[in-house]
Amino acid sequence: MPEPRDVFIVCNNIDGMGGLQRWARHIAGLFAARGHRVTLVGVTRAPEPHPYEPDGSFTEVVLHDEWRPPALAWRAGTLRKRLNVAARGRDLWRTAGVRRGAGRLSELFARAEPGAVVIVAQVWAMEWVRSADTTGLKVVGMSHESYAASRSSSRHRRVKEHFTGADRFLALTAEDADAWARAGMTNADHMPNPLHVAPGFLAPGSVTPGAAAPLGSPVVASVGRLSREKGNELLLEAWERADARHRGWSLHVYGGGPQEDELRAQADAAGIAGSVEFRGVTSDVEAALTGASVFALPSRAEGFPMSVLESMAFGLPTVAFDCAPGVRELLDDGETGLLVRPGDTAAFAAALDRLVDDAELRRRMGAAARGSVQRFRPDRVLDRWERLFSLLHSDVPPQRSPAGGEAEASRIARPVQ
């Protein structure tokens, strides 16, 4: 067992209902189970808090009950902007707010014992950590999306601004870390998300679900928010082209979101409504996945998709657009799933048909996926974290006696050869 440490995990918020909060609570619990003293810090509260069951193993702290100043720091580019007194005032208000929150963080950090680590899961929260006193602690920044996704938003600049000084900066995959390294972030490394399945489903002592999906029912499933970046309309387009729907197979779309009505209309217009079921948000991912035989991920952008991790754990073969390094990292094309060119719905349909047609292939890929996902077992991912902590906090071994040192130095002064 490694030495217990103080671990602080700082997020924008810890009570929202998103992938990041799920990850944060999961990893906090895992660290705590290894004996670390874990504090989960949210900078502010989520706009729509989710009632998480309190987990007694770690502490939860929220810095600001409400954050009303502007979200981002003011960037005065042009002369005209610089003369904008109102904006300047709002920024001062914001700075004072950050300083107050950072003060609370400093108090938390001051109570930590040597060897403590701060994990900053999002770049917005990093501004608070940067303003806090982190003497004696090591700061690890994280980016929970692909490099390309950061690149096309303001986060690329903010990551470079705020995380450059961190002791380590973790992307989700090696490919993303390389991209960050090429962009000049020399502290870039990678850390996968640990396998996460519904609580209570893990058999004691085991880390993967007890039962795999039987792969018998003629169902293709997709799980995810119904929003544009998840590409559900592409899935419907592919489904329209696929032969599978003519052979008694149906498509189960789990999840809700802004696109729902649009998608229903699309299915009706395409005449495929009969074989597509919109099943809404589900809390029972297990039932959803074990009731299917093929998993489909039509996303346009992904980080390290949790849904694929889960489908692999249940032994489902996956068809996905090759849209991000995280997807490539999880799925080995042709072995544990089928990857197709992003946006190529014809190829997506062909890949679905290939799996639908071939029960043996489904079984083989499903079994391979179940094996492959072991790489992301919580204990393996935790080992990687602990190794990082110990490298960051390592020190040169105790020095030799001064006398010995001197004697050696005088010996070296002679010619060596």
Add this chain to the structure above:
Amino acid sequence: MRARPDVSVVVIAYNDERRLPRAVGSALGQSLGGVEVVVVDDASTDGTGDVAERLAAEHPGRVRAERLPVNSGGCGRPRNVGVERSSGRYVMFLDSDDLLDRHACLNLLSAAEETGADLVSGLCARVHLDRGSGRVRPWYPWLYERRAVYGSLRDNPDMLYDTLSTNKAYRRGFLEGRGLRFVERLHYEDLLFTAEAYLAADRTAVIPHRVYNWLVERREGAQSISNRRAELANFADRLEIHRRIDGLFAERGAGELKLAKDAKFVNHDLLLYLRELRNRDPEYRDGFLDLAAGYLAELDPRVYEAANPMPAIAAYLVREGDREGALAAAEYGRGRRPEIRAALAERGGRIYWGGARPLEPVGRRVLDVTGFGFHRRPLAELRPANTVTELEARGRRARVAGRVLNPLGRVAEGAELRGTVEFYDRRRPSRSGAVRADVAHEGDRLAWSADLDPARRIRPLGFADPVWDLRVRISADGQEMVTRPSEGPESPGLDGVVLPVRPRLTRLAGDGLRSYVTEAGHVAFRLEGRRPLSRLAQAAVHRAARSRAGRSAWRRVRRARHTARRALTSRGTKVMLFNRVLTRLPVRTGSVVFESHLGTRYADNPKYIHRELRRSGRPVRAIWSYAASPKGFPKDAELVRRGSWAYYLALARAEFWIDNQGFPDGLRKRRATTYLQTWHGSAFKPMGYDQQHLKEGAEGERARLRRMVDRYDCFLVRSDHDVGTLARGLGVRSELLAAGYPRNDPLVNGVDGDPELAAEVDELRRTLRLGDDGRRAVLYAPTFRRGPDGRPVRETQVPIDPERFARELGRDLVLLVRPHYLCGADLPPSARCAIRDVGAVPDVTPLLLIADALITDHSSIMFDYALLDRPMLFHLPDEEAFGTGYFDLTAHAPGPITRTEGELVTALSRLEADAPAHAARRRAFVARFGEHDRGTAARTIVDRYFPERPARGHGRAAGGRRRARDGGTESRRTGRARTP
């Protein structure tokens, strides 16, 4: 056993007390905790040793200082001692004048532990401290694109390019077990050490992280060892190191690796020295070339094929003793625009570097530069060398003259020659003073000369423009090339000629331009003042400009100027003014803005609509947009450059927009303007929203397309196929006009009734040298395609080897190669008799008319050519590379489909015989895809939008538009109903 630190950093120093603490600091400040530093002082004569000991005292247990009793003269010995005296599990090297990145140790260590590698290497960056704000140049970045693990050097012999020992971490057990040590008493010890290490490592890992900062300071006097290439002994050392590496490879039986290393020697080491040779004294040059030729003679001749073409030529010519040719090859590729400094010769249909000399087989292979395209590239892309033969100032007059190479006689004897000599400000090349020059052929070169009154022609500002460059423009029959006069064997002394000038600001800034020769050999001038007062003034201004305040003020001025210029001339500003101001000006009745392929040419549907308007004598004001050059556009039209103010003004006030691709995004079309979108071809490949990249892409891309398409008032279609594919894919919601394509009218009607087009076709036949020998013309027009890396393939390859085509088919056929307009064709001169490049012909319709047959793949040209009812071949060697189309081409192709070169040759030889067999399919193809092409498209459109009126007046345009809304007999409202 004592616990070891994770990493030891061996810092070597010699007489560098100033920078040593900084280097050690970078090792101590690592994000990895367990780093030990060993400083080895190579018996410095200054306080370096004391500094090292002070650092050791300040950081007990983390820093140790070692002193060599005698100076070793190199880096090898101190590093060896450092390795012996350190104890870390991994060892790294750092020079006292450089810096480690803060995360270097952690990155290298974790990569080593994850991969189990003996040796991990990261990116090294050269940081230039003297050039402004620390410009950074990564060192061989292509080796460090992404992390990788190599089992042995054979997996990636390119690692041999990175010969630095410093950007790496070595496992101690590996160094000790393999007995790896630096060689002592020779320079370039790194080369041998890294070669040995790469070869010995069972596993080598690379990471893309920058780990090492190589700080480069340009200082007078003491240069660091690696830059002291001026000494011949230095080069001898390098060769000795290379011979030892060769021995090492020979010992290990690594012949292929040796070849890779030799290629690297040619590409990198030799080139480095050759490029500096021009500025060396003759004694050094001779000695150097002897040494190099001696070493090159030892190498396997295969190296000339393994190395890059130009360095290989340089090396080959060094071996052959052709010094000028070698230098010219070495210098080609330097700078943004490579200069041709050697003679070129054409022999047997190939182009050779270095003039006409009998060649042995190896030489013929090495010196073949046909692939560079010197024989076919436009003159403007060639930069032939220009040698100054005269540069004099006599009183107030000056005279300058020189000779320019005429590669391959590209400038013909009878060509009309004109020239200008231009002096221009290096910082702002657009500021120049020019004088006319006399140009004439002189043997195989062009001689030029100019007399000028410098004080009148060249007006420097003073202070802000201290350096002036010289260029000579020569135009031959309207084709222009730009050359830079430089120093050559025939040059007189080019240093120190002073041309009198009068700076505009004040005479204190100087009174003359003094000539000098730049490092690259070009002639340039410095503004100087010879009077003591002006020297003082210049020094003062210089000092002020270099001061912190001066620099920041200068930066502000530059930025303000940049911002102002951008604000005034940017596209955004123009679009904004277009939408808010220009479109409020009254519409100019009868004005039509035409644009074809974003202004690149006078061609396609807009051209034929314009011709019909002209033919029928409609009183319109035609305005054509051109992208780069107005050449080839009609003289009777008003021409505006795309993107200029005049362009936006013309668009804002136009009554009609007629275009085949798209007017700039962001322009809001006013209601009074009618936009006729003709488009440029029926679709086989997915278009618009059906394209994969639009499906995958961000919402912005789709919104942009929607904005552009929603401006259309009318969209031309040729068949129902267009309605279901093109119009649907683009999301066209305007009226669809089923008139067919105006550009296809001549394909249906022939040219007999159209003398203008007939003349155009005859002229084209003449320039293509067709039509006097009874050979039939076959047009090869492939579509645009992407390579395996997803990038567009820019060089179109002819599907049949040119020589084979000439041999087997050349008697009966001439091949016209038409690359996609984004590409070029790579044709050797030997193909000249049987193959013609028709990529530069702006309009494709006359080409279709003279082609007796067509070879294509997925290009939309098939839909047009089918109207001619002539033989068509479909050459689809790698159909998967294209992706899927709107229909199954193999099932509907109106001609044979070939997959291999052999099949294509056979099909071409049977053109006549096979033609009847496909006649029915051709007719079916036309009926399906060109049902509305009846030869009346241009007339239909003109009659509809430009109806003849008894008198000119304002009502006409409105009438035209009303009709358009009502929908004429030819049109159908299908748009909205068909799009989902």
